[in-house]
Amino acid sequence: MNKTIDREDIIGARVAKLDAPEKVTGRTRYINDMVLPRMLRAKIFRTDRVHAKILKIDTSKAEALPGVVAVITGVDAPDGKIGVIKDNPPLKKDKVRCIRDELAAVAAETEEICDAALRLIEVEYEDLPPVFTCEDALKPGAPVIEVDRPDNIAMAQDFSAGDIAEGEKASDHIVEGKYNVHYVTHCNMGVSCCLADISVDGKVTLYSQSQYPYIMKMDLAPALGIHPGDLRIIQPPVGGAFGSKLDVYPYEPICVLLARKTGRPVKLEFSREEEFIASPTRQPVEFRIRAGMTSDGIFTFRDISTLLNNGGYTSWGATTPYVTMRTCSSHYVVPHIRYSARAVYTNNPYAGSFRGYGNVQATWMLETHVDKMAEVAGLDPLEIRLRNANQPHSMTPQGSNLGCIDLVGCIKISAEKSDFLKKWNAYSAQWDNGERYKRGIGIATSLHNAGGAKIHKSDGCGTILTMDDYARVTVMTGASDIGQGSDTVIAQIVAQELGVPLRDITVINNDTALGPWDVGVHASRTTYIAGNSAKRAALDARNQILAAAEKQSNVTADQLDLRGGHVVQADNGEVVIETGRLLRQMHFAGEDAKLVMATDYYEPPTEPEDENHMGDMSAAYSHAAHVAEIIVDTHTGEIEIEKIWSVQDVGKIINLNGLEGQIEGGIAMGIGYGLHEDLKIEKGIVQNPAFRDYHVVTAPEMPPIDMAFIETDDHEGPAGAKGIAELPTIVIAPALGNALYNATGVRIDHPPLNPEKVARAIWERSNKNDAE
């Protein structure tokens, strides 16, 4: 009898990320490491004003500096603008609208010469009256930032369902609140960097950290005055992006313009200080909420209005209400909804997209508010959530079918594992016991898209799969892996279908001249969408192989399987032929010669929202619950997180390692948002552009995280998987705020809960108690 091979399941296994060995040994080559022959370095001259008319830019001294090859200003640039509503000229020539504004750029032989040249550029301004808050910018007669928008409103979204007046009538309690969420920024370890190289016939190759290389061609080309087809985006490994590279920002067109002017490759890299000042932030939001419920704590209506400080230009920050809106309208069952958002121009820095995309802000507001409502209704935090929880396959007010969700499971399991109720009752009884250190426990949950998000006409991804004569597989995917681990997941999915070891698979991304189209890496979509496309391409290749094997053996294709690099009989695992051997036979078959190749373009069965914000734009939805237990030093205000319990509906685990990594990393980011990170902006100027004074979470602060996964087995997702990467960042912060309240009786509505704010609030509360 022939050798036999058992079936092995690599889906759900614990697999090391394919790029890990290179990264941990320091071999990964980022753009920041790249050098091309004849390459120049470039630096941007940025303004130190926030709102001013540009009278004159004198670059003559900089141009005269030895080693400087070119200096450009707005007059050297085509008229095309960038940004979500095309309000941002890469080089400003008329007006300065915020602190980071780019007025000129230098290409020189070294970075040091660039720096010296920047100091020789002289600008004359006429200062204009600035405006920094939404409230001021909306006043009649406020300074106008963008001439085309005299009301200073960059973008507006409104949604309503049901009838608020009816909701009010049905309410026994109405709870109001105001929440202001702050500026934070991505803090990518790899600072922004690009490298432009132009061929003699004017075609542009841009090495970019872009998260959306294919659509980027369309967005970038007008700013260069070229056809999008003449742009090739190559995306070497990226040192973190988290949403910050989902738009074209001025540095990339500037770099290309310098390459064109000098006829040499040009690399432009930010300093860390620039990274803080001149990369996008998370969108700050002012929320006002009125929410009603019956005496049993059943939600009746929600009326939410938001103001977004848009800053000087419009990037994706202004679009975050699309996601904020869904949480506001659809997280928990609420019959009557009204939601409005206004993004208001100011002279502040501007926001882009950022992991969690509007939902980090929404969930902070909503989950804090739900805890307050529970207290008014006399319910505990679990009960109010369970009573109002979304149920599987229910329809949201915006017309989304939530599918196979399990919010109730998330709440129940996290509560059970953390012994939530017992602790919650005990800790809230200790507010006034005079102890310095107090414990608290808090819960929060959220809802997020987990099957893509159709914000463009297509939300698809393509795959080209080829197999060589040794059964080695090359998968060219449109999907970008910016560190999140999608290449590994794609390789696992392909390995499972083709029965080859993981190391025999090479995933190639991302070069727009090689790979098929993809919408970009965002919205927790890559495993779901690119995974489905890869799976379908692999299935196609599998069928080709099995059809050939059927011809060679007397076993029909449906009785064959691919395992361990061999074609085997499905029932007993008996080897029929080595896959590589079969592929060679197929290849060298004279007139019948055939190479195994497959292509696929997967378009999820979703629809973009219509003008009334109705539509099922994601193929799957998911929930997570986080419970945090903390110890508060009531004197210094310092919060130590003792433990976090995370329960998430993941559809189906594909790579356990990657899943845990995403949850840990997401929680670290969410803790930073909730407790420490705070990009301080005063009168439009960033006050703390350094890690010294902008505190990201460091390794010793990370608490133990107890993770549990619910596998709801999504009918559309690859192997049943859902997207998982944003929820961990979204949920943790309000759980911490709720825990602070449970520990001390102090509520802080405006994050972060930094020690000073906490100490002050506790001090004020105890002074008030003393006075009473």
Next chain:
Amino acid sequence: MALPQNQIPTAFEAFVNATSIDEACKALAIGDGTVVAGGTDLWVQKDEAHKTFGPRLINISNIEELARIEIGRDRIRLGARVTMSDILDNGDLGDIAPALCEAANKFASPQIRNAATIGGNVANASPAADAVVPLLCLDAKIELSKWDGKKISTRDVPADAFFSAPGQSVLAVDELITAISFEHPGTNPIARFFKSGPRPALEIAIVSLGFSARLAGGKLTNVRIALGAVGPTPVRARKTEKLLEGQRLTDDLKAAALDTLADEISPIDDVRGSAWYRQHLARTYLQEALHDAAQS
């Protein structure tokens, strides 16, 4: 703020890799030197427009004489290039100068502690310098050496007379800090160091406070209180020290001490914290120190 635009930082033009105090001081005597020890302040500051540096870079980290920790019966002497890790690794300092060790332990991160020197911490003259606070409580002396044309001459400056403003001190351009010394405080001193910060690593103090004293017959003596980041230099809280000196620690006295401390420091608002919070932390730390003192 925006990027520096009008000043070009001095490029280093010459490098002296000194292997003796003599050699370093002679190089400094030329007058255009910049000393580098661990470089943990210098490399960060070299690109900052408001700082200027002498173009002759003098490396003192290979000077073996400067790396010694001498534990004498009467005096303790730390060479200027003793690092924070050296302090933590020393078997005796934990008992002799526990607050200094606590400061070293709360200093930066392991990587920085391996490089950061005590001399550099003093010379850099930051109002938030962590090691300086316990040194003030120890009445430490800063030993300064220079080449006077014929030989090395030295002078000792008390730590609390050394600093004059943020980044400024009595250190002359031709002087090298060679050692920091202090009297042996005897056995079991009361000594504490507190530093704000939710992060266990990589935190610049919003406030730091050092406290030391002896308890004799129920009364506090030799009281020393020093604070970082509440003024332009690290400071002693002399009025509070005086109030406590020779006294029994009653609840009334503790309360009076907290009020006196609040009166005698005048911290500012900045990006790291408000004046209110600095006052609040200073009180919190002194309260804790006095609480501990009463227990011991």
